[in-house]
Amino acid sequence: MGRAGETGLPFPRERIVELDALRGIAVIGIAWMNVYVFALPLQAYYNPAAYGAQSALDYAFWAVSFVLVEDKFRTLFAMLFGLGVAIMWERGTGWREHLARMALLFAIGVIHATLLASNDILRVYALAGLALPLLLQLGWHGLGLAMIALVALHLGGGYVWLASRSPEFFALNFGGHPDGLAYALELGRESVGDRIVRRLASLPATLAAISAGVPINLASMLAGVALWKSGLLPSRWSRGRVLGLIVLCCLVALPALTLIAFSAHSLAFDPQVVARNALVLSAPFDLLMGVAYAVAMLALFTRIRDSLGVRLLAAAGRLSLTNYLMTSLVFSALFASWGAGLFAAVSRAEALLLSLVPAALMLVWSPLWLRLYGQGPTERLWRAGARAITGRHA
Template identity: 50%
Template structure:
């Protein structure tokens, strides 16, 4: 389980490498380097590397580990003879959704906890399947996401210029001037204004996450399947882990590189950037995430070391570290912090992401030397159970 925790630590650190752009630059720049922050060759190199190796790979890995975690908890509950394991799971998802809602309103527009909670509600239904059918069900859900997204992409790409249908991807993923002006305004707003705006727009923002439930559930099923198959248990031989990592890289990397070229050839038009980021790259992001999982388990499953222990500590506090990463970025970039929003280029913002990663590697082992779990892990489990659990060792 130490290697699994280390993998979780890598996932939460990897998410920070992309989440920094949500805080540092206009939202569309997360997907589109032509929108803002790309002033020189190094910025474009960072975008290219991020697109192929980082963007949505660690989010996929985090979702996979979430699915594996639910499978582990359900197995333990049934083995211990728990009376209502599904009811307990639903309670955990409700509390997780509440934590995610607070996170979205106070700190991060792109919070994934709400999405994990919504997808996680139906996860126990699929856990009745055997390992092979978990993968098949996940593949079907991901295919449904890609096909449905392709239909929407067709409408965007063939929309009449100037129409509402053409403006939507331009404003969300492109360099629409009005959208960029609005992004600069909200990027420098004070804390009170942000809370009011995000509270008023909470349900509208939540609706944009609902289409992501099938693909997120597919990632979770992949993680549960890899747990059942033994990879995430750490029982595979190193050679088998590395072989799977290599196969996943060979399958995923060429299409991802091709889609990067597709964005470039389209001049980073929003109608192309959006489908590439949200629909077409996601199946390959998941495959590469599986490769990352196999690589890390091959490296760490049977080998102890200082790095593995630090990563494992960060992984055991993954929820707390995820939330504290957002707080760190908010204090650096938001108007109620240092106010660095829009002041850094892409590579500079990427470098800033190393700050919370370094902090989580330092503070996590120190915290766990005295406490059983992280503060937000303790809060999540205590509220879900309806009683305060122990936190001190």
């Protein structure tokens, strides 16, 4: 077994169905929000008043998404990524192999962002993952303090960034300014060749932008490790303590997120307010909701671990990297100029319905693929590439 954590809990050497099912839930939840990146101009992702909100139902979907979905499932995905790195480290992964894995993940993210999804999260995970092993020897109390420091760094840096931007910047990028919308519509309809040229030319600026997401994502990764070391994810807490943590997280986060969403609505979705709320102010509460989701769903999956639903989600989770990339491919086929060309032709509610397409596909194809090949294609490529770089063999 691996080395024990603060509570004497070793990291697992075999796959845990409940954790794989959590990964499946996370990748499906990410699709809920990512559909807006592909279906609507970039301003509409955060601001429903900017584009795509045609009825009260669209605003209702925005509010529900903001409070319950936006960045919560990315947080959950990051938590599980952090736990995965910790498990690999306990199994004997050294710095050389770890750095090779992060470098390859970053390369996959760059390719993904260039060809398909400009909001790719793999690049941020790779950058945050570079520092993760330095913190793995902390006990769960120390991990909690590190998380608080990282969240504070995110908040402080975010407010400094907001203060450095002009009102015109917010109007163009987070509001319904005609020039900003016209440019976003042009980008959404560009050809594959034009997109590749533009994205490659902007790589240096993009790297600086995604680096700003490292502290909050590293905090999320540490949350996953801390929950394991505390004995919670292995289900060694009593039902009362589990329920208490869920209730505490929700009592803090849900009223705060609801108030933040209400502030945007009451101020007529002012672009500067929208940017502050989505990029900075909501972050600590998104993290709390991610923790609540992880704990609640793990408790549920433990009770029904042999059910068909859990098995399907676990299969999707074992192929989480492949399914994450596949989701972007499906959305591109639906919305891009080289696909069905539905970009800017659907409402928020219609886009949400279309997000069910990749979710259904991954639940169908994941168990079939695993039965035939035992491992996802991108997961196999990632592992084999790291071994090739380091000279290690299976």
